Amino acid sequence: MSEYKLEVTTGDLHNAGTWDHIYVTLFGTEGQSERTELDNFGIDFKTGTTGNYTLKSKSSLGKLLLVKVEKDPFFVPLEDEWYFSKVVVTTPEGDVLLFPCYRWISRGELVELRGGRALKVFEEELPLLIEHRKNEMILKKSFYQWKNLAEGLPHHSDFNKTSELPAEVRFSKSKLTESDDTKKITGLELKFKGLLGSIETWESLEEMKGIFWCKKTAMSEYVAEHWKEDDFYGFQFLNGVNPNGIKRCSALPKNFPVTEVMVKPFLEEGSSLQEEMKNGNIFLLDQKKMDGIAPRVYNGQPLHVTAGLCLFYLNPENKLMPIAIQLHQQPSEQNPIFLPSDPEVDWLLAKMFIKNADAMDHQCVHHLMNTHFLAEAYAVATLRSFSTIHPLHKLLFPHFRYTLYINTRARYTLLGPDGALSTSSLGYDGVTELMRRTLSEITYSSLCLPENITARGLESIPNFYYRDDGLKLWDIINSFVKAVVEYYYPSDSEVCKDTDLQEWIGEIFTHGFLGNKASGFPEGFHTVEEVIKFITMVIFTVTAQHAAVNSGQFDYMSWMPNGTLLLRKPPPTIKGKSSMDTMLETLPNVDETVKFALVVLLLSEKYEDTVPMGTYPEERFDEPVLRQMIKEFQAELSLLSEAIAKRNLHLEIPYPYLNPAEIENSITV
Incomplete structure (x- = not known):
């Protein structure tokens, strides 16, 4: 016995x-x-x-x-x-x-x-395990199938409701209860105050500060006090929720006729625009990808979405200052260039329309599509291509916890008829067109932070904490992934003969990037280095990049004048004609404001069952060497966390969003 x-x-x-x-x-x-x-x-x-x-x-x-x-x-x-x-x-x-x-x-x-020990498919020898693996993959492919939300967008899992999801990818009961309770309690507060359902225009900006009783942060209050200031406006394009837009400008676009006379008062005395461009101190935000997208119809009339251009100057105090704004791509008398010396409301409105377009670009492209939707493509391909015994399933699956659930929810809460993106200035059709345009032009290098920073010429701009923390995180992730991948793939030939691995990247290329060869995304893997780079990008996207574009949303966007998804009136075409009443009539009404604020609150909320980056409570690897690699990864993240926390103590505006202790190990909100 x-x-x-x-x-x-x-x-x-x-x-x-x-x-x-x-x-x-x-x-x-x-x-x-x-x-x-x-x-x-x-x-x-x-x-x-x-x-x-x-x-x-x-x-x-x-x-x-x-x-x-x-x-x-x-x-x-x-x-x-x-x-x-x-x-x-x-x-x-x-x-x-x-x-x-x-x-x-x-x-x-x-x-x-x-x-x-984790095994690749070609390493299986025993008939029982070969048959078991074969049956497992047949079952997984029947569970996880591809579906298309709209033409030109990344494909997603074939689940219409969260109740249809297999248990292994559903929210835990505590997570579901906690998230639902937060929404209900906050919604009751807004109803009790008479804010939900009110179609009135706000009587003053000050009145907006009373939306929530308790849901405030030090940063959200800072934003409400400083949102009008030009240096804080520029700071947000580096360290706010969308640090993905600006680039260094060495020559002005032909359709942006800013003159020396216009901007000379805002440059260092004795300098010129040409000199500052030559010295690398001029930066540009160009929202041309929005040009021509039809906006949503609102109260019987189309709304207005500006595909604007904003010029920034890095001044001698190392502050990034907006110095010129044009709200449409083609210059004309009805499309003046706004300057900081213009009447206060004109300049504020011009900045608001730039931030409105930036908010939609942030929410639709850099948040929803580039992290959530692409993460789902990576997750579905992982579930369909790898057995649970495959080393890359063991490595990657913890980084996809709840992603299918939150995305299935988001397709209704954000893109449904009453969703935040469907009620934005662009509306559902405009939002999908913006994502479609962006995906058709997306490149592999744009999702790899070191290459992205270099391409935008932002290697040396000071006070760019997203870049500083992000590049350190990229290197730490890359070192960890390199150790794991090289352990299981000691040679390029191991990569080439792993049919599961080739199927995985093929599915991602086909369903995530729609087979776009011009994008530079790999269709297959030939070397160990290619695998290391791609998996580094995947883990960085679902941890650090998602945190960068998600975690600060309540801080920066709950104060609606600082960055709203909806503006109700057209932008100014003549200077000196706008007033504070114009601004209040342009901003969302009371009901729209509190609904947008509630969305960013829910998206920024921290939950009890959060798993911090690099924490692997699920003991999936049996090999001691892998457990040691994880410990070393965690130690590197801990050192970076301490350094970021120490730096933030000395900053007027801290940047906590890429502190590993604050980053989730997967996309869960």
Whole structure:
């Protein structure tokens, strides 16, 4: 008689335990055990506990290959899901093997777990495991299929409702309860104040400060006080929620006829625009990709979206100052160039229209499409192409936690008829057209931060904390990925013969980037270096880049004059004709304002089950060398976190968004 010792761990998530019967069958090279119930005296499988069990077999099973776990109903009539973390098996020969699960299991469901070292498909030798892997991938491809939201956009998972999602990618019960409660409680506050549903125009800017009683941050209050200031306006294009727009300007576009006379008062005394461009101190935001997109119809009339240009000057105090704004691409008498010396309201309105277009570019392109939608393409390809025993599934899956769930939700909460993006100035059709245009022109290098920064000429501009922290994070991620990938792929030939890996990148190229060869994205991998770079980009996107464009939204956008998705009146065409009443009539009405504010609050919220970047509570790798790599990765992130926190203590406006301690390990909001 052979005895196998089992340590079965139930997760510590909310309501992770179960009352149901749990049965285990072991499979080895010499046979299988009998189906055995795991039953100790007292209550088994309580949340956050590990139970010890003994399974007896008439003879040794040989090398242990699979653990089958089945969950059968007890007497409780309601559905009783169980979050099964892992089982560690000690064989009669003294081998200790990890069989990771880390997913919810429904009543009547069974799972078959692989244990031991991660294996690529061509390394499988045993017929039982070859067949198991084949059946696993057939099942996964049937679960996870591709669907198209709109022509020209990245494809996404084929789930219409969050309730259709498999348990392994759904929100935890605590996360779902917490997020829903936040929305309900805040919504009740806005209803109680009479703000929701009010179509009135705000009577004053000051009145907007009372939207939320308690939901304020030091930064959101700073923004409400300083949003009019030009140096703070420029600062946001480096360190606000959209640090992706500006670039160094060495020559003015022909359609932006700024003259020396116009801007001379705003430059250093004795200098000129040409000299400042030559010295690398002039920067440009050009929103030409919005030109010609039809805006949404509002109260029977089309709204106005400006495809503007904004010129910035880095002054001797190292402050980035806006010095000229043109609100449409083609210059004309009805499209004047606005200057800081113009009447205050004219200049404020010009800056507001630039920020309105920037807010839509940020939310639709840099946030929703470039992080959420592309992350979903990476996630679906991972689920469809890699077995759970594949090393890259083990590496990547923790970075896709909740991504399919939040995206399935977002397609309705943001892009549905009453969604924030559908009620923006562009509306649903305009938003999809903006994303379509951007995806058709996107390049691989634009998603790789070091190349992006160089292409935009921003290597040396001072006080650019997004760049400074982001490049350090890129290097730390790259070192970690390099160690992992080189361990499993010691040569280029290993890369070439991994058919799962080639299928993975092929699906991403086809469904994420729509087969656009001009984009520079790889269609296949030929070298280890290519794999390292691409996976670095993927992990950076779903951690650091998402944090950079998401985490500061309440800080910077809850004060609506600083960056709204909707402006109701057309931009000024003649200087000196606008007043403060014009500005209030241009901003969203009360109901629209509080709904947009509620959205950015929910998107910036921190939840109890947050997993910080580099934290891998799910023990998926059985190899000690991989566990050591993870420890070293975490140590590097911790050092950077300390350095950023120390720097921020000395800044008037801290930049916390790329502090690893504040970054989630996956896109979950």
